[in-house]
Amino acid sequence: MVPLRDNNPTHIVPVVTYGLIGLNVLAFIYELSLTGEELNSFFQVWAVVPQLLTRSFQGLPTGLPFPAWITLITSQFLHGGFLHIAGNMLFLWIFGNNVEDKLGHLKFIVFYLTCGVLAGLAQWYFSALSTTPSLGASGAIAGVMGAYILRFPQAEITTLIPLGFLFWTARVPAIFFLGFWFIQQAFYSVASLEVTTNVGMSGGGIAYWAHAGGFVFGAVLGPLLGLFSDHRRSRD
8 A cells, every 4th residue: 555645734844854855865866876886885884784783882893984873863864776765755755744743843853863763773683683784764754653643543544555457546544554554564573583684675675673663662752752732832
């Protein structure tokens, strides 16, 4: 199922959501300018390499020009292909503006990056010795979705549903659309424990633990930052 839009208006211009989309697109354009070898080297430095993060936590050298934990942030702006970034930015476009509307600009960027970091740590925990780079905004956006489902469970999501070679659209309540998405990610997360986890999107793997973890962290962190506050606060 592919979300197309929601019926949930906002009261602000979601400048942070737009800015995050812009930064992700700019980073991806830069990736496209690199040769294959250059791109691999770029990911080794700026994406999360679980083995290097583990070495960093153990106080061992990593060979990186900065502390390895920084990649938990920088990796959120990297993507492994057109479908990867297109899917992530579509979800951020649809769900990010409403969460930003409720949290305010400053709290939203803190919320977004924190969810991304925690999601990255969740994935790292289950693949601590992997040498495959982990990258993408999926964990942070999963956090946005976790907050969205709590705050707007009845919002209708216009959804594209493929049936073989046919496609049709339906309006699906957010609690069902996002709830199904989370259950799917949680199932695959547990299933991935039976195999060697491939967290790198560029290698074709999917970071299911980052998705499921980000969703839960977003559902917890959102209310703590004022997701359910109904008064009109002054905007950042």
